Amino acid sequence: MKEKGWKEIPIGGTIVEPGNAVEYKTGSWRTFKPIWHKDRCIHCLICWMYCPDEAIIVENGKFVRFDYDYCKGCGICANECPEKANAIEMVLDRKI
Amino acid sequence: MSTIIGLTGNEAVAEAMRQINPDVVAAYPITPQTELMHKFADFVANGKVDTEMILVESEHSAMSASVGAAAGGARAMTATCANGLALMWEIVYIAASLRLPIVMAVVNRALSGPINIHNDHSDSMGCRDSGWIQIYSENSQEAYDNTIMAVKIAENKDVLLPVMVTLDGFILSHTLERIEILDDKQVREFIGEYIPQNHLLDINHPVTIGPLDLQDYYFEHKRQEAEAINNALEVVEEVSFEYSRLTGRNYDVLELYRMEDAERAIVALGSTAGTVKFTVDSLRENGEKVGMIKLRLFRPFPYKEIYEALKNVKSFAVLDKCISFGYGGPVYGEIKSALYNYQAFIPAVNYIYGLGGRDIKPTSIKKVFDELKHITKEGVNGKLIHYLDVRE
Known part of the structure; x- marks a missing residue:
């Protein structure tokens, strides 16, 4: 997102468009990225319950994908994924 | 009405x-x-x-x-x-x-x-x-x-x-x-x-x-x-x-009082401006070319206006009813920087006065105008910051 100049923004830091946090792609903060192993996933959706960023997309009661626009790579999903399934793996997302 | x-x-x-x-x-x-x-x-x-x-x-x-x-x-x-x-x-x-x-x-x-x-x-x-x-x-x-x-x-x-x-x-x-x-x-x-x-x-x-x-x-x-x-x-x-x-009451960011041909001026704000006006009037009766600038607006600071008001005087004093410890009066500092902006050098001194409600009298204002006579003649020799009516 291109950052705006001082003449282009509402005064005093007021947010005048409700719900515009959706434009802020916090996925850019990520260092580690969760990878989904479809073959091991049992669709228990514990990851979906724990994800603090609503970045687990579920359709018809099943895990479909991560929303990488908002996944900050915290790794809670990988930690909570049942040991026997072990369907989420954290990998380095970028060079540090 | x-x-x-x-x-x-x-x-x-x-x-x-x-x-x-x-x-x-x-x-x-x-x-x-x-x-x-x-x-x-x-x-x-x-x-x-x-x-x-x-x-x-x-x-x-x-x-x-x-x-x-x-x-x-x-x-x-x-x-x-x-x-x-x-x-x-x-x-x-x-x-x-x-x-x-x-x-x-x-x-x-x-x-x-x-x-x-x-x-x-x-x-x-x-x-x-x-x-x-x-x-x-x-x-x-x-x-x-x-x-x-x-x-x-x-x-x-x-x-x-x-x-x-x-x-x-x-x-x-x-x-x-x-x-x-x-x-x-x-x-x-x-x-x-x-x-x-x-x-x-x-x-x-x-x-x-x-x-x-x-x-x-x-x-x-x-x-x-x-x-x-x-x-x-x-x-x-x-x-x-x-x-x-x-x-019918005229207001501006500054009020100039008998400044038309003034050679010595005092800058003041608040109620003291009234006391300075009274003193200016009595000195004017003796033919002394003195005047006063009342600062009505302090923020934003009217740099250009204060320069225009002061540019023709030979010396002036700023009265500050406040002290910025380690510097002097805050109004004095602003006015000196206003003059710097317009490359004007006019001998100027600062009088800290009236702290804690110490009364300011016309006789004290007169002392400041008298001191400005020396400053006009000899420039500022010595201290820039003075304390008016404080006991030694």
Whole structure:
């Protein structure tokens, strides 16, 4: 997102468009990225319950994908994924 | 039509507030401001205003309530002084940075310690960097007039900043004066209806006020604030002109008193300006070419205007009823920097005076004018910062 100049923004830091946090792609903060192993996933959706960023997309009661626009790579999903399934793996997302 | 009545400075400001009829007033008592809000509370109790009056538990809360009310789109006012203003400190900055046009009377009193309830300017001068517009009043008439003008200045769309109207504690706040009061209708027409933008109670256009603002946008918002207070200079001039036409009382950012051919000048603000005028008149009778510049607007600082006013004098003194420890008087510093901007060098000295309510007499003002004679002749030899009427 291109950052705006001082003449282009509402005064005093007021947010005048409700719900515009959706434009802020916090996925850019990520260092580690969760990878989904479809073959091991049992669709228990514990990851979906724990994800603090609503970045687990579920359709018809099943895990479909991560929303990488908002996944900050915290790794809670990988930690909570049942040991026997072990369907989420954290990998380095970028060079540090 | 105007009515002439006798009022103290506190009563005059309360009367202006009654006529303004603000939506919300938050108040906490502190001497010498107490009587102002006492009087206004009477108006509320007697149904003379529609104001929601909030009696809070501290000045920090008084300013917080004013901020909340203004963020909700209300015309909000409060008043305080000295230690009360110091307790408000955190929220004073927030009011300006959220761009809320709150109007506050500051009944100038020394900021402790040792504790003292009498007048100097150390309270409001401490707020000079807070983003508030500051207007100083020479007498209670001006305090009344400035309070009404402040509403219109604050709410101007190119400004949208809070305004502090000051009056000297006790010297003005508790002294009965002849005051000309406008009709209620004239005041209400002059200030007009307040139409707030982007406020919290506009449920059809929900907004968030005061969110976290980090490295990416904080600076841009401060840049806007700097622009707004610079815009205020012209707006103060416009509103003052409009008010002059209504009342016949002329206001500008400065008042020049017998400056046409003045060789020596004193710059002062607040009630002392009246004492200096009296002294100028008596020295003028002896043929001395002396004059006075009264600084009405301290923030934004009228650099160009003060240079224009001083450029032809041979020497001048700045009277400061406040001390910035380790430097000198805050007004002195600003005026010297104004002259630097225009590459003018005029011998100038600073007199710190009146701290903690020490009386300032015409004889003391005369001493300053006499000293300026030497400075005109010999330049400034020695100290720049002097302390007027302090015992050795």
